[in-house]
Amino acid sequence: MLSVQLRHAFPGFSLDLSFEAPAGVTILFGRSGSGKTSVVNAVAGILTPDAGRIAVGDAVLLDTARGIRVRPHRRRIGYVFQDARLFPHLTVRQNLRYGAWFAPKDAPRGDFAGVVDLLGIGHLLDRRPSALSGGETSRVAIGRALLSAPRLILADEPLASLDAARKAEILPYLERLRDAATVPILYVTHSVSEAARLATTVVALKNGRLADLGSPQRVLGDPSVLPGGPREVGALLFARVATHHSDGLTELDAAGVPLFLPRVDQPPGTILRLRIPAHDVILCRTRPEGISTLNIVPGRIVEIRPGEGPGALVTMETQAGRLLSRITRRSAAALGLKVGMSVHAAVKSVAIAPADIGPGAGTD
């Protein structure tokens, strides 16, 4: 468990927040300038706040009241950067071992073979960084961080500079890391898809304050804390891969509700999380007929939240989980939508982007 309490004043900006990050991935989320990097810098020891306490388990890294301030290189933090910063003159194996070199003698030794296997880099061990693709370089850098016997992993927008194809290549390894790592991972991103794929917990920041903290299902459904506002709001559902059909569709089972998606390359039985953007969900008063949409999910309205513009966000409780639909207020009025009303949500199979689907169980 990482515990962070910070108070700091920059000219024109102040940070005042506290949160606890359990094992798994804690996504630090917020608009540009909300204070994410300042929090990361304080945890890393680059920024000494006016007041604060930072601890990982029993290890106190900072306690201004007690005059404790562990120096950055002694904090035992594994960093995963945007640019991987491998040593060009060392092989992959030597780069990985370099991580362990600086681990304290009494720290638990990282499991070299296990980390190599987790990241799928066994065939790269004798190569130099110049002979690696960008995605492979990132995986080696993650391995090096893991082998430094860290108490905590800090990842500051590690995928921000990569194109979509490379992100898609690395995200599965980060998912494996989330499920395998025993230490907390504090992960900064602006991307709601990345947050939905990886988060165990989401910490949302606004103007240097904690705006919300909780499960990705809940926090990613609140437009007021998302960096992109209502355009990014969506539901996070959990479903099991049931069958791959011969026409290229994969059938999922979301708590008994069948959902059809374009083929998802995961074996039957795998639990998936899928983000369903609210703007892709159509609401119908009655079960729609004669439409092309394959996924029709019955539910009950539990909230109607008018937006600042012409839109409204409707939350439905369904057997598959909470679904969100962004419609116009005009449509809400025309349909006479009210809390408690039974409705049907229609979700096109192809509306759910591959980047919004990944393995991972729920966190509630």
Ligand SMILES: Nc1ncnc2c1ncn2[C@@H]1O[C@H](COP(=O)(O)OP(=O)(O)OP(=O)(O)O)[C@@H](O)[C@H]1O
């Ligand atoms: N050393 C500093 N001196 C003065 N102001 C600072 C300093 N460091 C950060 N700030 C201010 O603190 C605020 C938060 O910055 P921070 O970099 O933590 O935000 P962020 O959420 O990480 O933003 P981004 O997503 O753009 O990286 C900004 O307004 C920034 O200008």
